[in-house]
Amino acid sequence: GYGGGIFLTGNGNYNAQSEKLDLHGMKILDNSASNSGQSLFVAISKLKEWCRYGINGDYVKGDYDDTLSNDNELEGIPINQNSFISLTRTQIENATKPLEYYWSLPYQDIWHVQSGSVQSITGNDQQWCGNIDEPCETIQYALERISVRKGGLSTTDIYTENKIGINELGYELLNPIQFKPTSSQTTKINIMKQLNGTSFEIQGQSEIKILKNNEISKENGKQGWISTVDGLQLGI
Template sequence: MYNNTAGKAGQSMYLIMTKVAEWCRLGIAGEYVKGNYSDGISNQNELQGIPITYTAFTQLSSTQINQQQKYLEDYWNIPKGSIWHVSNRNIALIKGNDQSGCAEYNNPCKTIDYVLSQISQLKEGSITAYTSEKRIGISQYGYDLQSPMQFSRISSHTNILKIMKQLYGTDQVMNGQAEMKILKNNDNNNENGKLGWIQTAEGIELRLYYINIIMDDSQLSIPIIYIQDSNSILELNSITFTGITLSPSIEPKGIIQINYDNSQFIAQSCIFENINIEEQGGNAIRILNSGSYPISATIKGCQFNNISCIGDSNGRGGSAIYMENKHGSKLLIDDQCQFYQCIVDKRNGGAIYIDIDFDSEFEFKINDATIQNCQAITNTSSTFPTGYGGGIFLTGSGNYDPQR
């Protein structure tokens, strides 16, 4: 709607109905109401309304209407930015409480599970109702992850879950990053039967923004983020993983692990730093293709600094990135990515290891990156070749046709 005028109010639309608020709050940020209206940009008087019947409206004076009407944005922008905030640290100046009405940064909820149900309740009228997108804000005081979490379309009642720093995307966004700390407390029972500390299933989209993920002095045996099913999307924007020790006991794991095909992985301006991967080994980013469809991975402006790992029993390394590039999969590395002091012990591929299916189409492209002081350390007692590809080890199976 453009260039419309009204003599009194609602330059483009005026709404009279008793459940104005409920309708505006359906979906995310007034998506069923606003059309081409842009929060924070459009004039608020473009969309206005009043929560009464038309009969009652006709009996009001202009003064009474002015007193009772509201901008529609004020209805859907609750909480601000459609972000439900959480804070569970005892040292926080503003402590979270799981109670009706919690959501704003200055009245946060305490747990993510409670927030997921409350978003459905407010937007759709039931804690088990589906809504298109849910946004969770990590308070400036941080959030402690005390046990692994699993998100799925069915259990989370949404297709898209966004976890972000306080008031991200609004005019009151906090400076820097929010902090999320994994508290394993050296208790292996915390990870028994779990695939990742943040695990997704059923193709839910998980998108994280401006969060610094750290841990206590424990050693993890499972990934921090684990993508379980196909048709998934994982986006990491300005996420930092620092001071992480991963020690899988059965098979190699990744700090970030994607296990299924037909999925997308996007990492922008992320930092993986001071990471140590021991025992059965693994990688900072581990992408496995267990199906017959492609995986698309785009890594831009990311840093991989001081990462040490043990490769797997077949000589496969790649302390920063390991990817099975099969069935038309794509890996793009761009925008000044940095790989510095990425070391694999007794295996191949110091920073990056790519395993390609040469019989199918594939794409592995580095447009803009620096790989420096990375190492593939030789295992002198190994029965298979090791110590090849200090920066990159590229291999695969099948017959490569350069004309294809």
Template sequence: GGIYGSIDLTSQFQFVINDALIKQCQAKSDSTSTYPTGYGGGIFLTGSGDYDVQSNSLNFKGINISDNSANNGGQSIYIIMSKLKEWCRYGTAGEYVKGNYSDTYSNQNELQGIPINIWHFQSGTSQTLTPEDQYFCGNIDEPCESIEYALKQISVRKGGSETSDILEKKIGITEVGFELTKPIELNPSITHTNKIIIMKQLYGTPSAMIDNSQLKIKKGDQSKLTIPIIYVEESNSILDLNSITFSGINLSPTSEAKGIIHININNQQFNME
């Protein structure tokens, strides 16, 4: 690549780019190397210690990136450091990290990162990772705590408001899993979409988890379920189950809805793979 840097982020330092063009640089992978290769065609930066984003010690405002390439990740910039997401969010629209990168026109692969088109959620705490319903939730390292909030944030982040209608919403269950303790109504008037896809962590990307995610339906008193697991109503609905396993269900319906999946109206589509 063009520049490789390793910095003690707790020391007094400055890495400021005022006006620089990084063009047609290449980062090639080398399987014989003992250190990471093939990352960051323009800049590969690693840092140790916690970075203070308010110090402005890292400032790439003046960088211009064009036609760089990398075999493994980050066509122009690849960064490994603590407080990375805080740095990317500091200032206006990521100004300190992305230079002339355009959220509208640039290739997402220019900057290393996973574009968020799957909003992840989980329940419970895994090691130090605690889910929270807050504006930036949805990444695998910052999951939302509820399905409802994840769906709402897709409208906010993609459409600008909670009531923005979105053509398709993708939500992902992290490898930690999710415990469902109450029924959830997925109604277009509430979710502001006609298509919701629930998938496993990072599904469809090179980093997708190998096993399936788990959605656990819990009843604290260990009693029998009296309602279906999935209840489909309204016309023109589509239920598509792909690689889904139902297990450990003790169902004793008391209403007309009989069975794990109940479809209550004609003109619906039900696919299983």
């Protein structure tokens, strides 16, 4: 089954700010499930919001340790009970994610972006963007979120390297970009294909499309469509 200790589901739109679901005191020890969620499995439509409420999933994870615990202890799908019941086991397996996925930094610290007319997933500049299934819409915003989410209260730290992943369906660049250490808060930016260097990297290459739209003035005073100043290193 699902959820060796707790299986939680429902059809309502849970409001995390109500704090009615609070698992601070949950202990995960010697639980097991034949399918997913060795200790906890959740299928509610507002799963992402619940996981992201508070600090690092503290309303969800009990004594789960982000570093030491197995990520299959807490798993789930952001769908309601009726939708969950209608899925096959294979569909459930494909859609299930560790709950830590929703509050942690993007996998391998690669912050993904996507924009354009052909999109199966819409890029959106929102505070939790960066994963391949929740890409940011612009590179500039992704760099801002790296600073905020990694720096916490300190948003002035300069990082050694920031990695930007271009989602498989590509990225459309509408205006020239100039990177510099003070605004990008890094001394090196690597722009790469989706999940590059991981066991999940895509075959082939991702694509950046430069859309001039016959507006030559966009290039006035620019050193190119993607440029750097003040010693920032750029890898593409």
